[in-house]
Amino acid sequence: MYISTALFDISDTVRRAAPKPPLPRQGVALALEDVSVAFGARPVLNELRLSLRAGEFVAVLGRSGCGKTTLLRTIAGLDGADAGSIAVGNGSLDPSVRIMFQEPRLLPWKSVLENVAIGKPRSLNAAAATLSIVGLAGRADDWPGQLSDGQQQRAALARALLHEPQLLLLDEPLSALDSPSRAEMQQLIEALWQSRGFTAVLATHDVQEALALADRVVLIEHGRIALDVQVDLPRPRVRSGAAFASLEQRLQQRMLQPPAALASAA
Numbered sequence: 001m002y003i004s005t006a007l008f009d010i011s012d013t014v015r016r017a018a019p020k021p022p023l024p025r026q027g028v029a030l031a032l033e034d035v036s037v038a039f040g041a042r043p044v045l046n047e048l049r050l051s052l053r054a055g056e057f058v059a060v061l062g063r064s065g066c067g068k069t070t071l072l073r074t075i076a077g078l079d080g081a082d083a084g085s086i087a088v089g090n091g092s093l094d095p096s097v098r099i100m101f102q103e104p105r106l107l108p109w110k111s112v113l114e115n116v117a118i119g120k121p122r123s124l125n126a127a128a129a130t131l132s133i134v135g136l137a138g139r140a141d142d143w144p145g146q147l148s149d150g151q152q153q154r155a156a157l158a159r160a161l162l163h164e165p166q167l168l169l170l171d172e173p174l175s176a177l178d179s180p181s182r183a184e185m186q187q188l189i190e191a192l193w194q195s196r197g198f199t200a201v202l203a204t205h206d207v208q209e210a211l212a213l214a215d216r217v218v219l220i221e222h223g224r225i226a227l228d229v230q231v232d233l234p235r236p237r238v239r240s241g242a243a244f245a246s247l248e249q250r251l252q253q254r255m256l257q258p259p260a261a262l263a264s265a266a
């Protein structure tokens with residue numbers, strides 16, 4: 001992994017490229033009612049309920065294996081729910097829902113531009129413009145292997161954005177990046193979310209990342225939403241502030257509780 005040196009003015013680039021008008025921020029974007037998912041005999045999601053307002057940015061936290069990925073895959077229609085209902089944009093082929101994974105999942109035999117245009121092969125001009133928005137102007141003809149890890153995730157973000165999603169699902173897409181690339185991508189995602197108005201769900205282990213980006217942080221325990229915290233802090237978030245630190249401590253403590261303590265508290 002090498003450190004990205006392709007710093008660019010994120011806010012200016014994103015603002016100039018913002019669609020007009022942005023998506024309306026009203027109504028419910030996503031509603032999960034009593035959604036249960038099991039793999040064989042192992043229950044993962046257990047009558048989970050979650051509702052998101054249009055334009056809301058929600059971070060999903062939880063210990064490893066608690067079901068964050070399963071939740072996002074189920075919302076995207078990649079995993080089927082055994083029970084319950086999911087309203088709005090359910091189905092992996094629905095262009096209004098896009099998902100980004102921890103790995104960029106670019107096809108190595110296609111150029112960066114062709115990767116971005118997957119599913120929209122007639123949109124090469126728009127794909128090139130989207131590459132510029134994510135800071136990859138000039139890299140369209142490269143192969144994915146010629147990009148750094150962070151740049152590959154930017155290309156994956158461009159691929160999702162090309163579909164102008166109403167709901168963007170982010171499954172720990174920054175967890176493999178070095179810290180400067182990670183901070184840049186956080187800024188980029190926040191700027192895009194602000195200018196475009198899509199609804200975002202970010203699964204992460206990182207409490208700071210959740211608090212830096214989200215309007216609301218939810219915590220999964222025992223297959224359900226066990227904690228739902230509103231983050232009423234001005235943006236851009238100042239991580240050194242007292243209110244930020246206090247929320248961070250509260251969530252960290254909850255995340256660090258051993259499973260036995262969680263079971264007896266449930």
Ligand SMILES: Nc1ncnc2c1ncn2[C@@H]1O[C@H](COP(=O)(O)OP(=O)(O)OP(=O)(O)O)[C@@H](O)[C@H]1O
Nearest residue numbers: 039042044062063064065066067068069070071205
């Ligand atoms: N396809 C599958 N088949 C069988 N079990 C699975 C499958 N996918 C997930 N699981 C199990 O479901 C549980 C939840 O997995 P999931 O990947 O959703 O957790 P997670 O919270 O995203 O974990 P992490 O933070 O480590 O990525 C785990 O016990 C996992 O082993």
